[in-house]
Amino acid sequence: MKVKEFKTESKKLMDLMINSIYTNKEVFLREIISNASDALDKLHYESLTNSEIKIDTSSFNIRIDVDKDKRTLTISDNGIGMSKEELENNLGTIAKSGSLDFKENNKKKKDIDIIGQFGVGFYSAFMVSSKVKVVSKKYGSDEAYSWMSEGVKGYSIEKDERENYGTDVILTIKEDTDDEKYSKFLEDYEIQGLIKKYSNYITYPIKMEVTHQHLKEKVNPDDKDEYETVTHDEVINDLIPIWKRNQKDIKDEEYDTFYSDKFFDYEKPIRHIHTKAEGTLEFRSLIYIPSHMPYDYYTKEYEKGLQLYSNGVLIMEKCPDLVPDYLSFIKGVVDSSDLPLNISRETIQQNRILATISKNIETKVLKELEDMQKNAREDYIKFYNAFGMQLKYGVYNDYGMNKDKLKDLLMFHSSKDKQFVTLKEYTERMEKEQKNIYYACGETVDKVDLIPQVEAVKNKGYEVLYCTDYVDEFAIKMLNKYADKEFKNVCTDSLELDSEEEIEKLKKKNEKSKDMFNIMKEAIPEIKDIRFTNKLSNHPVCLSSAGEISVEMEKALNSMPIDNKISAEKVLEINEKHKIAKKLNELYKEDKKTLKKYAKVLYAQARLIEGLSIENPTEISNLMTEIMSK
Numbered sequence: 001m002k003v004k005e006f007k008t009e010s011k012k013l014m015d016l017m018i019n020s021i022y023t024n025k026e027v028f029l030r031e032i033i034s035n036a037s038d039a040l041d042k043l044h045y046e047s048l049t050n051s052e053i054k055i056d057t058s059s060f061n062i063r064i065d066v067d068k069d070k071r072t073l074t075i076s077d078n079g080i081g082m083s084k085e086e087l088e089n090n091l092g093t094i095a096k097s098g099s100l101d102f103k104e105n106n107k108k109k110k111d112i113d114i115i116g117q118f119g120v121g122f123y124s125a126f127m128v129s130s131k132v133k134v135v136s137k138k139y140g141s142d143e144a145y146s147w148m149s150e151g152v153k154g155y156s157i158e159k160d161e162r163e164n165y166g167t168d169v170i171l172t173i174k175e176d177t178d179d180e181k182y183s184k185f186l187e188d189y190e191i192q193g194l195i196k197k198y199s200n201y202i203t204y205p206i207k208m209e210v211t212h213q214h215l216k217e218k219v220n221p222d223d224k225d226e227y228e229t230v231t232h233d234e235v236i237n238d239l240i241p242i243w244k245r246n247q248k249d250i251k252d253e254e255y256d257t258f259y260s261d262k263f264f265d266y267e268k269p270i271r272h273i274h275t276k277a278e279g280t281l282e283f284r285s286l287i288y289i290p291s292h293m294p295y296d297y298y299t300k301e302y303e304k305g306l307q308l309y310s311n312g313v314l315i316m317e318k319c320p321d322l323v324p325d326y327l328s329f330i331k332g333v334v335d336s337s338d339l340p341l342n343i344s345r346e347t348i349q350q351n352r353i354l355a356t357i358s359k360n361i362e363t364k365v366l367k368e369l370e371d372m373q374k375n376a377r378e379d380y381i382k383f384y385n386a387f388g389m390q391l392k393y394g395v396y397n398d399y400g401m402n403k404d405k406l407k408d409l410l411m412f413h414s415s416k417d418k419q420f421v422t423l424k425e426y427t428e429r430m431e432k433e434q435k436n437i438y439y440a441c442g443e444t445v446d447k448v449d450l451i452p453q454v455e456a457v458k459n460k461g462y463e464v465l466y467c468t469d470y471v472d473e474f475a476i477k478m479l480n481k482y483a484d485k486e487f488k489n490v491c492t493d494s495l496e497l498d499s500e501e502e503i504e505k506l507k508k509k510n511e512k513s514k515d516m517f518n519i520m521k522e523a524i525p526e527i528k529d530i531r532f533t534n535k536l537s538n539h540p541v542c543l544s545s546a547g548e549i550s551v552e553m554e555k556a557l558n559s560m561p562i563d564n565k566i567s568a569e570k571v572l573e574i575n576e577k578h579k580i581a582k583k584l585n586e587l588y589k590e591d592k593k594t595l596k597k598y599a600k601v602l603y604a605q606a607r608l609i610e611g612l613s614i615e616n617p618t619e620i621s622n623l624m625t626e627i628m629s630k
């Protein structure tokens with residue numbers, strides 16, 4: 001018998017499985033049963049789309065057999081089976097190598113359900129088995145083969161016998177240790193319990209031979225009680241998929257279990273939406289909103305989509321057309337008997353039925369989110385922290401096509417209490433005379449809070465929205481207005497906080513100082529304008545932007561791989577009440593050379609406050625020391 005080595009990745013994974021860091025070993029059964037169910041799905045699908053295959057689907061089943069003496073647990077199915085090559089390819093390697101890196105990095109984090117997150121399925125058998133044998137005959141073939149492995153050492157493939165098509169997975173259960181009583185996986189009631197717990201929704205019957213003790217019928221009423229042992233096959237699972245059941249009969253726990261089984265996420269979802277549509281178009285859907293971001297959400301591996309069934313038969317694992325991009329985080333299943341089975345990728349895109357279902361799901365999810373925001377703010381904040389970014393992208397993308405649907409779901413931190421506030425809440429508690437919705441951008445809430453211009457607006461008694469995601473301002477610009485109020489970045493040069501009189505006074509002062517500013521500008525030509533401001537109370541300077549592009553947007557845009565760097569039109573504003581204003585006036589009269597040096601330093605300070613870097617730090621450092629040494 002030739003023993004082949006596993007591919008390195010598989011070997012590592014197998015090693016981790018055998019010396020499992022993972023305490024919840026019992027899930028192995030779920031994984032094997034789920035593979036059996038997939039194999040039946042595949043054959044079912046073939047039979048429906050290929051008229052040459054004629055199978056009585058009522059014979060489809062999964063069998064569990066226990067042999068306590070041999071310590072074997074066998075899971076059999078009459079599904080599609082595997083050819084020799086498929087045994088080799090499917091069981092000798094793992095496709096998802098990414099999972100391994102993650103697993104190794106997280107060895108210590110016990111509570112992260114790696115198996116669940118990555119579905120390394122089949123290999124989990126090695127958590128409880130000293131030997132795994134898979135005997136399989138591919139549908140339509142006359143030859144059966146078996147695959148066998150005792151762990152990391154390797155595996156072998158041999159010609160074997162099997163009467164019919166299908167697969168047997170034969171696990172030789174490990175001997176008990178002090179820590180782990182593996183023998184329990186050979187007990188009927190334990191296995192039944194696991195099937196109920198993890199695989200109840202499987203749509204094929206999971207059969208098991210069950211032994212009962214029966215009271216023997218008495219010939220004479222006075223006879224002693226006598227028992228007899230009766231064995232018979234029993235279907236353990238409930239069969240009907242959860243989404244086809246009546247909502248009122250389903251416990252929350254069942255919804256959660258189904259979610260974790262199906263979507264490999266062991267943190268409970270934050271909401272589920274179970275609906276049944278009847279009428280011209282009949283379909284059922286069970287949609288989940290996860291409570292946290294999947295580890296691969298922002299990688300190209302992540303695919304949005306819902307599982308698509310045609311009357312109970314899986315026809316697509318992830319149908320992207322059912323989900324708009326900004327809801328790419330939702331998981332779930334859709335089942336419609338109105339869908340053709342042999343739907344292909346192209347026809348799916350044009351399918352009117354799918355478009356209708358998709359619309360329906362979108363509406364339901366948005367309504368659920370709205371409801372959560374209103375009635376369960378804590379949950380909503382948890383959700384928003386995980387996926388709020390998607391909603392903001394949703395506002396901004398597609399030229400703002402979806403902004404009206406999404407604007408009320410947005411939240412921003414507020415200067416009032418640093419808590420999240422919706423735009424509706426903000427505008428409803430705005431001061432009467434307040435013209436605009438003010439917002440400020442920065443890396444963190446605390447950093448934004450320190451921006452000089454924020455102070456100015458706060459001093460007016462107005463609330464400021466704190467934007468800490470770079471997409472925030474793009475979304476806000478796309479919205480343009482909310483409840484007829486315009487959005488204003490506190491760092492723009494026209495804040496509209498002042499009265500006519502104040503504006504006039506400041507204008508005069510600036511006009512008087514025009515010549516001085518022109519001299520200063522010679523030292524800092526990249527700046528569009530310099531002026532005095534009355535909005536700062538303690539800070540000497542701040543940087544504002546004049547055009548459509550704010551300094552924050554400049555930062556965000558330039559962090560992307562684009563050729564032409566973008567620059568905000570910057571305005572250096574100097575606090576007219578600050579001592580520095582007087583000093584500048586003096587220098588203007590007495591020492592124009594030093595005035596220019598001051599201009600450079602002040603501009604550098606303003607840039608630093610804004611979180612921008614200084615182009616020539618050495619020059620600034622030298623200038624500062626020179627000024628300090630005077």
Ligand code: ADP
Nearest residue numbers: 035036039081082090091119120121122123167
């Ligand atoms: P996954 O199920 O996530 O693809 P697994 O490691 O559990 O990963 O299984 C690997 C592959 O082996 C499956 O994708 C399938 O092609 C094949 N396989 C496993 N069990 C069976 C089975 N009972 N019948 C047919 N094919 C199977």
